[in-house]
Amino acid sequence: MRNPNKPLTPAERAQTRRLAELSLANPFLPRRVKLEAEVLGVPEQTGTESWSFTFTPADKRSQATEDLLKLLTSLVARWRQQFTSMSRALDSDAESYVQMVRFYLFLKFQRDFHQVAGEGSGEKVTRSGRMDFWKPFLEESTRCLSLPGLSPFDETNAAHLFAILFQIRRAFVHIYKHIVGRSPAASRLRAATWESIFTHDLDRYIASRHRHTGDIPTLITGPSGSGKELVARAIGLSRYVPFGPGARAFVENYAGSFHPVNLSALTPTLIESELFGHQRGAFTGALANHQGWLERCSPHGTVFLDEIGEFDVAAQVKLLRVLQTRVFQRVGDSATRRFSGKIIVATNRDLGAAIAIHRFRADLYYRLCGDILVTPSLHEQLADSPDDLALWVEYIGRQMGEEEPSPLVAEVVAWVEKHLGADYAWPGNFRELEQCVRNIWIRKTYRPVAGATAPTLSPEDTWLNAVREGKLTAEELLQGYCTRVYSKTENYRTAARTLNLDWRTVRLNVEKAGSRIEAPLKRQ
Known part of the structure; x- marks a missing residue:
């Protein structure tokens, strides 16, 4: 048995740093999967580049969690002994240890957090209110973090950490269970949604950014039926909610904190x-x-x-004021009221085109574009991952109450392959697939809308997709980027300064690109 008083070995210190890095990693990026394999000393599973939802039993995932918790428990105990004998820890040691302890506490109380969050519905928060495991969490977090050489740690710090770990669990559940698909586009969307909640730097989010992310609106674009509301809901239901240690309860129930408003169903008044x-x-x-x-x-x-995109131009002025000043007035009232929540907006419209024809205010767009997410079409995802069709059909079937959905999955997939084919555009995206499944469930057939086609992408979106997929030559990439910069500046010399190129080279590349520029172009 290892002597607990023996100094930490270089290998233990290196493992601590890896665990600290793992604790901060975006769970939906390939780097997270690689890090975990390195920490556990196991080979990466083939085809598992990032985490995605599956209906198969999670035995391997449970085993990995157990192995990580054992490793963390051992290392935390070793470090506690070291800190007890130190007068002052190195800053790098203290930082890595605190990050590792957060990971340890998350895994140790993961089941408790998950039971409180339910399946992402928040129902158990509504029923119970009080967090019965707060006291053991407070005791364990104090035992691990109230040590010589570390920053002071009290009940207030523990309550903040409790709220953060519950938020992390909620966010994972909402993203993992509701943004489904194994294609690269779906993986990017899950990772981007995580960043919309926690930013790219979880450590800074925990320290201070959690107070301010609600001030930044989120704009979600993508074709109709591609899951924009699911993404919005995942972000909205995963916001930071403070925990009150005195009442042993969160200051509010997150389950009722998401308020969707369908603007297209309402008149301007x-x-x-x-x-x-x-x-x-x-x-x-x-x-x-x-x-x-x-x-x-x-x-x-x-x-x-x-x-x-359907928002009345007059009302856009009022929304712009809310985003700028966080205050508003009721219709017919002069009293000023404050808005302290978060705004998420979505559209399937080309807002650039709407701005060009004065249907959408440019100043409002520039208030909304601080955080942009793009939901991929069903056709795009199936092109990258054809087997996902069966996954989505099973997902829809289970929502319809099918306890054993395998026969339905086989029936729908066979029908789609025979009658629609792999190249079918799915113009209605996931909403259309859902109706396709219901039709086959009822009548064993589905009749698509005659002549339906997928929404046409703007030239800019087409170019961006080609960049993501690595389909452009270096010359095409330069032409497209010059055109993009020129469309923003409307001046060859200004664009040339941004690009660090001669203005004649910029003009030549723009002319070669032959792309449509929505803003009026001013000749130099």
């Missing part, structure tokens, strides 16, 4: 009323004061505005 609220007598039919979603939304909540 109703949009303003539903979003900002109204005073009695503000318009015909306003018989009582009404709180809008901005007023009802809590500081830790989210208002999701679907189909922002």
Whole structure:
């Protein structure tokens, strides 16, 4: 048995640093899978570049979690002994140890957090309110982090850590279980959604960024039926919610904090009323004061505005003011109210084109584009991962109540392959696939809309897709990028300074590209 008083070996210190890095890694990036394999000393599983949802038993995943927890438990004990005998720890040692302990506490109490979060519904939070495992968590976190050589750690710090770990668990459940697919595009979407919640730097998020991410709106673009609301819901239901140690409860139930508003279903007057609220007598039919979603939304909540491209231009001015100043007024009222939640918007429209024809305000767009996510089409994902069709059919079948969905999966996949083929565009995306499954479930057949085609991508989106897929030559890449920069600056010399090229070279590449530039181009 290892002597606990013996100094830590170089191998133990290196393993600590790897575990610290693992604790901060985006769970939906390939780097996370590679790191875990390195830490456990096992080969990477073929075809497992990043985590994605599957219906098969998670025995291997459970075993890996057990192995990690054993390793962490041992290393934490060794470090505790070292810190007890130190007067002051090296900053690098202290930082790695604290990060490793967060990972240890997350895995140790993972089942408790998961039971509280349920399957991402928050139902158990609603029923119980009080967190019965708070006391053991407080004791264990204090035992591990209230040590000589480390920053002071008290109940307030423990409550913050408790809230962060619960948020991490919620975010993982919402992303993993609801953004489904094994294609590279689906993997990128899961990883990008994680970053929308925690930014690219989890350590800085834990320290301070958790207070400010709600101030930044999120814009989700993508074709109709591609899952934009699922992404918005995952972000909205995974926000940081403080924990109150005195009450042993979170300050609010996250399950009721997501407020979706479908703008395309409302008239301009109703949009303003539903979003900002109204005073009695503000318009015909306003018989009582009404709180809008901005007023009802809590500081830790989210208002999701679907189909922002349909938003009335007059109302856009009011929304712009909310994003700029975080204040608003009800319709028919002069009293100023504050909005402290998060705004997420989505559209399947080309906002650049809408700006060009004055249907959408450019200044509003530039307030919304601080965090952009793009949902891939079903056709794009199936082109990269054809086997995902069976996964999605099973997912839909289980939602329909099929306890044994295998026969339905086989039937739907066979029908699609025979009657639609691998190149079918799926213009309605996942929404269409869902109806296809229901039709075959009822009638053993599906009749697509005659002449339906997939939405046409803008030239810019087509170019970006080609870049992601590595399909461009170096010359085509330069031409496209010169065109993109020129379309923003509208001036060859200004673009040339940005690109560090001669302005004549920029003009030549733009002319060769022959791409449509939505903004009016001013000749030099």
